[in-house]
Amino acid sequence: xxxxxxxxxxxxxxxxxxxxxxxxxxxxxxxxxxxxxxxxxxxxxxxxxxxxxxxxxxxxxxxxxxxxxxxxxxxxxxxxxxxxxxxxxxxxxxxxxxxxxxxxxxxxxxxxxxxxxxxxxxxxxxxxxxxxxxxxxxxxxxxxxxxxxxxxxxxxxxxxxxxxxxxxxxxxxxxxxxxxxxxxxxxxxxxxxxxxxxxxxxxxxxxxxxxxxxxxxxxxxxxxxxxxxxxxxxxxxxxxxxxxxxxxxxxxxxxxxxxxxxxxxxxxxxxxxxxxxxxxxxxxxxxxxxxxxxxxxxxxxxxxxxxxxxxxxxxxxxxxxxxxxxxxxxxxxxxxxxx
Amino acid sequence: xxxxxxxxxxxxxxxxxxxxxxxxxxxxxxxxxxxxxxxxxxxxxxxxxxxxxxxxxxxxxxxxxxxxxxxxxxxxxxxxxxxxxxxxxxxxxxxxxxxxxxxxxxxxxxxxxxxxxxxxxxxxxxxxxxxxxxxxxxxxxxxxxxxxxxxxxxxxxxxxxxxxxxxxxxxxxxxxxxxxxxxxxxxxxxxxxxxxxxxxxxxxxxxxxxxxxxxxxxxxxxxxxxxxxx
Numbered sequence: 001x002x003x004x005x006x007x008x009x010x011x012x013x014x015x016x017x018x019x020x021x022x023x024x025x026x027x028x029x030x031x032x033x034x035x036x037x038x039x040x041x042x043x044x045x046x047x048x049x050x051x052x053x054x055x056x057x058x059x060x061x062x063x064x065x066x067x068x069x070x071x072x073x074x075x076x077x078x079x080x081x082x083x084x085x086x087x088x089x090x091x092x093x094x095x096x097x098x099x100x101x102x103x104x105x106x107x108x109x110x111x112x113x114x115x116x117x118x119x120x121x122x123x124x125x126x127x128x129x130x131x132x133x134x135x136x137x138x139x140x141x142x143x144x145x146x147x148x149x150x151x152x153x154x155x156x157x158x159x160x161x162x163x164x165x166x167x168x169x170x171x172x173x174x175x176x177x178x179x180x181x182x183x184x185x186x187x188x189x190x191x192x193x194x195x196x197x198x199x200x201x202x203x204x205x206x207x208x209x210x211x212x213x214x215x216x217x218x219x220x221x222x223x224x225x226x227x228x229x230x231x232x233x234x235x236x237x238x239x240x241x242x243x244x245x246x247x248x249x250x251x252x253x254x255x256x257x258x259x260x261x262x263x264x265x266x267x268x269x270x271x272x273x274x275x276x277x278x279x280x281x282x283x284x285x286x287x288x289x290x291x292x293x294x295x296x297x298x299x300x301x302x303x304x305x306x307x308x309x310x311x312x313x314x315x316x317x318x319x320x321x322x323x324x325x326x327x328x329x330x331x332x333x334x335x336x337x338x339x
Numbered sequence: 340x341x342x343x344x345x346x347x348x349x350x351x352x353x354x355x356x357x358x359x360x361x362x363x364x365x366x367x368x369x370x371x372x373x374x375x376x377x378x379x380x381x382x383x384x385x386x387x388x389x390x391x392x393x394x395x396x397x398x399x400x401x402x403x404x405x406x407x408x409x410x411x412x413x414x415x416x417x418x419x420x421x422x423x424x425x426x427x428x429x430x431x432x433x434x435x436x437x438x439x440x441x442x443x444x445x446x447x448x449x450x451x452x453x454x455x456x457x458x459x460x461x462x463x464x465x466x467x468x469x470x471x472x473x474x475x476x477x478x479x480x481x482x483x484x485x486x487x488x489x490x491x492x493x494x495x496x497x498x499x500x501x502x503x504x505x506x507x508x509x510x511x512x513x514x515x516x517x518x519x520x521x522x523x524x525x526x527x528x529x530x531x532x533x534x535x536x537x538x539x540x541x542x543x544x545x546x547x548x549x550x551x552x553x554x555x556x557x558x559x560x561x562x563x564x565x566x567x568x569x
Contacts, residue, residue, distance in 0.1 A: 024495075027461070027495055028495065030461070031461050031495060031496055058464070058465075059465065059536050059537070071498065072495070072498065075494070075498040125509070125511075129511050129514075132511070132512075133512070133514045133515050139514060154518065157515070157518075158501060158515065158518070158519070166483045167478075167479075167483060168483060169479065171479065171480055172479070172480060172481060172482050172483075173480060173481060173482070174481070174482055174485065175453070175454055175480075175481050175485065176457050176485060183484065186457070186488055187484040187487060187488055190487055190488045190491035190492075191487075191491075229482075233482045233483060233484070236482070236483070236484045237483050237484075240484065241483055241484075241487065242487075
């Protein structure tokens with residue numbers, strides 16, 4: 001519907017019905033301190049009961065409110081349709097810190113997981129930020145990022161920027177004072193999801209599967225443990241985030257099933273970059289980008305031999321996990337346990 | 340000279356964003372200057388000086404910062420031109436959620452931070468509503484979901500504004516912001532241009548130094564709260 005259609009629609013229906021059709025419009029009214037307005041009349045008539053002075057404080061008059069309201073509906077009706085899609089992402093190499101060419105042409109399809117490895121300060125974040133800003137040979141590295149095989153013009157870059165990439169890092173926290181349910185509902189609302197209840201439930205179950213220690217949906221997000229928070233963030237990103245690309249800065253190994261986490265994210269048909277030094281994660285990826293001297297040194301496809309070693313690594317990890325659990329429950333650690 | 344106005348609540352990260360932005364812009368050192376409008380004190384002058392950025396700082400004191408801004412902005416522009424700047428960035432702290440130091444035709448940026456509360460974008464008002472670009476800071480320490488909900492709430496009040504996440508510590512995001520700034524138009528003078536929104540109005544006895552409480556001391560423009568049930 002165009003703005004004009006919305007104006008006709010809003011004029012012909014009681015405000016209460018409009019709010020039923022577009023629940024998000026409640027927020028609009030609250031933003032302009034109009035939440036108390038009568039719902040039993042169409043908006044123009046309802047506005048007649050509001051004092052001009054109140055509207056004036058927002059720099060608006062009655063006509064202005066009507067127009068803004070319809071623009072708001074149009075915007076969010078559109079946003080509902082347009083979600084960013086990226087079936088593939090291509091990295092065309094630039095230069096490293098020594099000005100040597102990277103000679104890289106790497107295409108990653110949705111559902112693929114790529115790990116990024118390299119010493120601290122080698123340029124891993126630089127790569128991730130090139131991806132985030134959709135570099136077009138205009139960042140210090142000279143790299144170019146293609147989406148679905150095509151270069152992007154300035155406008156597309158700005159439009160996609162911010163929506164393309166979701167990020168997860170170790171120092172992220174929840175700062176809202178909400179329960180898990182309220183938190184998920186709030187995010188679902190922001191996405192204008194129709195089946196809120198369903199998505200919330202799915203996300204919650206998924207987070208609980210990833211978390212070492214289970215939590216209830218009525219727990220405050222700020223009271224979750226580190227592992228539980230991370231589990232909720234991952235479940236939420238996989239199920240609810242619109243962004244087709246996810247950048248992850250290490251998943252710590254406390255209180256969360258990392259293998260399941262990566263599998264879940266890959267299943268969500270997203271393109272995943274994970275910066276990690278954890279062999280369990282790196283070998284579970286499809287490809288591995290090695291960074292050296294600020295540039296991509298090489299790209300390793302995970303081969304059968306590497307994958308086979310996963311089982312052995314998992315056994316080691318298992319042993320460590322067992323030792324941790326023993327420590328936690330106050331038991332004694334002996335050499336016997338390691339045999 | 341290009342002119343850009345930056346506004347935002349206190350401690351939202353305006354100075355950090357501007358410093359990182361200047362660092363990332365492809366302009367000669369000293370050709371980007373800053374005029375900072377603040378209220379009582381500011382410790383940012385040194386940060387700018389240390390980075391070799393020409394800077395002027397003004398304090399509004401007991402005057403409404405927005406009124407102070409409007410009365411001085413043209414002089415700031417002339418200072419910038421005389422100093423041979425290519426780009427002048429003005430920075431002002433919004434104090435009452437009612438500030439909006441934006442001028443028609445002049446690129447306007449509002450800086451708000453993710454830690455300020457999820458509903459804050461809906462409360463800030465004209466400072467956010469009339470900005471061309473909304474920079475969200477401190478996103479590196481909150482969850483993806485909170486970032487998404489936060490920017491959704493920004494979109495609710497300013498659907499045409501561009502939202503950019505900037506990390507004021509690492510500078511991540513300033514690259515895109517710098518790209519936008521290239522579009523700022525050349526300005527020789529602001530005379531005859533208009534503010535996008537009126538400044539907070541206050542012409543009452545308290546503006547002129549009255550401190551006593553009581554109806555007989557209240558004169559000029561007044562607004563009374565209506566208490567329910569009395």
